[in-house]
Amino acid sequence: NSRGISSNTIVKFGLGYALEDWEGLYQFLLNKNYSKEDISKSGLVIPKKTQDSEYYDRFRNRLIFPVFNLTNKIIAFGGRVLDKTLPKYINSPETIIFSKGNNLYGLNKAKNNIKDGQIIIAEGYMDVISLYEHGLDNVVASLGTALTKEQGKILSRYAEEIILAYDGDDAGRQATLRAIEVLIPFECKIKVLILPKGMDPDDYINKFGLTGFLLQIKKALPMVEYKIKLAREKYDLNSTEGKIDFSKEIAEILKNIKSEIEIDAYIQKISKETGIYESAIKSEVYSHKKRQIKYKTSAQKNRIGNNRNTIEYKINSNRKKSALILAEENLLYAISQDMQVFNKVKKLIDWKDFSLDIHRAIGEIIYNKMNKKEMVIPAQLLNIFNSVQEGRVVSEIFSKNYSKELINKNILEYINTIEIHKLQNKIDKLNKDIKIMNEKGNVDIEKSNETYIELVELKRKLERLKGK
Incomplete structure (x- = not known):
């Protein structure tokens, strides 16, 4: 009493x-x-x-x-x-x-009072009872032990969202972090209720009442936000070293998130907070992931001798990119952002028409997604192309300050540049074939004439595209 x-x-x-x-x-x-x-x-x-x-x-x-x-x-x-x-x-x-790790105190009552798919988990018996007394009947406790995998499994059966309401002291923080790791595999939404240091849910609701506690529930942080909050408290974000260490720790946190949209959102947030480029944070996040598509293998299948159609992309920040490379980058960005632009472009060129191995690989993914009316998420591409060199290419395409109006205005010019390159490749190949035939002697007149006719036609097309 x-x-x-x-x-x-x-x-x-x-x-x-x-x-x-x-x-x-x-x-x-x-x-x-x-x-x-x-x-x-x-x-x-x-x-x-x-x-x-x-x-x-x-x-x-x-x-x-x-x-x-x-x-x-x-x-x-x-x-x-x-x-x-x-x-x-x-x-x-x-x-x-009875097995402590396989049971939850108060679940016999809470299971029938789940609100909005939400369960609150506290540390102690009195937390559950005190919250129940004040009108919260969807609360359980972990029976004086660290949350176990089996308890996490039970919780995930009953709730879509789990709010961790552990004590506000250092031990409570550590228990919260351990509970988060236990719950992550069950793919339920995890939030953390922040209590003042030295207070538990029983103390808080007795001091501030149901209204005050409900406000804390409303302000509960998603698990990633909570981890970021703890990391932020560890570093001096006014110093360069602090910003770097903070960003590295956040990158480690983001590596365990499956949702590419969520990763992208947090990367943008941390980039704005620290001033560190999004591309650098993305590279750190995806540095450990294995590549899911080996694009060079498919590119090698299309290689014909030393054909320029299979240019290896070697980055040299000191040289200017050719008009062709810039055209391909701008076009890849444009078709990934606008369905109307994509539908217009795909009638004129295919992803196989891009000159670089990596551009073709990126283009193939974009074409497949846009054809299925799926969103193209840059972070998802970084997950696939995760070497430093590949990540830089993806980042350069999607991290520029593009003028959408200007890019859309120049779409046909980009396509024209790519078509010119493609035609020049074909002409070079035919010239090489003709040279080989002449060197061998005993030329097949009919085949030779067909080759010359094709060569002349390609040269005319090339002149038209160049506006000559």
């Missing part, structure tokens, strides 16, 4: 009291004709060290919290001291019917 818990809630949770008696419960159970073996197996008593086959009560002079399973049957107990004796809490040991 001193904690503001009503008689109704006390009855609902079955709260009780263990007498300050070393053998009170033990003798009571013996008088009820339970065998010593069964009493021992229940975990309610502890063997005496000095007397074989004799026991004393595990719980003495403690407030008792029964632990219920999902069918509302008592499977264990927790006991809290009523003075300053240590330990503050003791719990039933593992028994035939």
Whole structure:
């Protein structure tokens, strides 16, 4: 009652009291004709060290919290001291019917009161009961142990969103971080409720009431935001070294996120906060991932001798890019951003028409996605092309300050540049074929004439494209 818990809630949770008696419960159970073996197996008593086959009560002079399973049957107990004796809490040991790591305190009630697919998980019995008293009945606790994989699995069956409401001290922070790692594989939404240092949910709701606690729930941070918050507190973001170390730690956090959209959003946010280029952060995030598409293999299949159609892209920041490379970069960006532009371009050129191996590989992905009406996400491309060199190419394409209006205006010019290059490749190949035929002698006149006719036609097309 001193904690503001009503008689109704006390009855609902079955709260009780263990007498300050070393053998009170033990003798009571013996008088009820339970065998010593069964009493021992229940975990309610502890063997005496000095007397074989004799026991004393595990719980003495403690407030008792029964632990219920999902069918509302008592499977264990927790006991809290009523003075300053240590330990503050003791719990039933593992028994035939109870495993701490496979059960959650309060789930028997919370499972029927899930709101918006949301469950709150706290550390202790009193947190659950106090929040219930104030009107929050979708709360559970992890029975005095670090959250286990099995508990995470159970939570994910009942909730789409899990709010971690652990104590606001350093131990609570560490418990929160461990719980996040346990919950990540179950792909539920994870948020963290931030409490002032030194306060637990029971303290907070008793001081600020239901309205104050609901406000904290509304302000709960997504797990990534929470990790970023902790990292931000570790570094001096006014110094260059602090910004670098902070960005590296965030990159490590983002490596474990599956959603490319989420990764991209956080990269933009961290880039604005630190002033470090998005491309650099992306490169750090994806540096550990294995390439999912080996584009050079497919490119090599299309190689014909030393044909310029299979140019290897070697980056040299000191040289200017050719008009062809700039045209391809601008065109790849344009078709990835606008469905109308893509539909116009694909009628005129195919991704196979790009000159660079990597441009063809990027183009193939963009064409496939746009044909399926799917969004092209730069972070997703960085996940595929994750070497430093490849990442730089992708970043250069998608990180420029493009003028959409100017690019769209020049679409035909870009296509024209690519077509000119493609025609020149064909002309070079035919000239080479003619040279080989002449060197061999015994020229096939019919085939030679066909080759010359094709060569002349290609040269005319090339002159038309060049405007001559």
